[in-house]
Amino acid sequence: YAREDHYPGEVDGYLMDEYSPVFPIGIDASVDPTAAFMGFPWFEREVLNLAKEAINGEALGKGDHPDLLFIGFSAMDWMIHDYGPHSQEVMDACIKLDRYMGNFMEFVDKTLGLENVMFVLTADHGGLPLPEYLVEKGGSGGRINQKHLAEAIEWIDEECEERFGKKLYHREGANYFLDHKRLKKANLMPDHIYEIVKKYLTNVDGVERVAIKDDILKSTDKDKTTLRLKNMIHIEKTPEIFPIVNPGYLFRGPYGTSHGSPYDYDTHVPLIFARTHFKPRVDTSPRATVDIAPTIAKYLSVDIPEYCDGSPIDL
């Protein structure tokens, strides 16, 4: 069901060889396998083995009070970063993960009885297909040209230095953290820097807009993108000025893909609740991962505090 195996844009683990990102993926003999282990499906199998040890070792589910066990399948994120979601590699990883989880559920059934357990499966983000694949399918997308981006960053530095002076901001990638003390001393408004950054970055192909943290925090706009950005950023740690890519674009190149945009492909995640006596049904109404905690609380007859963002789902 996945696309052809040799596909441009996929990472090739054999760096010493000619570019050939084909399945099964291996690593060069010189690479320490334990360092590369995280990028393979077997990582999830070992995580589940660890989960079994935790259940036994901590006697989870045996006492009078309910226990929560969180299991993170992070190798899937790594593999999708490297090969994209439609690859043979990720299809194989999904088939393997499905089996590993089936095996884990059998263990839970034997140890605790499935009637005593609720499983919840979700993800903390989605991801962008390889832009090469998007384009082939008739969509739009691409990789930000690193040379153009580097030029834009240089011009921003030059103009800011020339007009206002040095070291007024700290930059990470194309994200800007302003030095408010220095700006104040030089009698400058953040807008002075913002206008320059915006002028050059929005000229880079694939950059849709340049966002300002304050505007996003202040916005009461119900615009989907703004609202998602508002939910996504950190009130203190987020850079003050940061570029937002066009849908389908990413900074990573020349291989692999990423996530972190406010678009549907990044924010749409599965949400599955499973328990032996639940009647199978599909609910397509919009729900959010913040609904998980109140839903579990409801089924445990625990009061849901008012500060809780989500609302319980009727399962």
Ligand SMILES: [Zn+2]
């Ligand atoms: Zn990731």
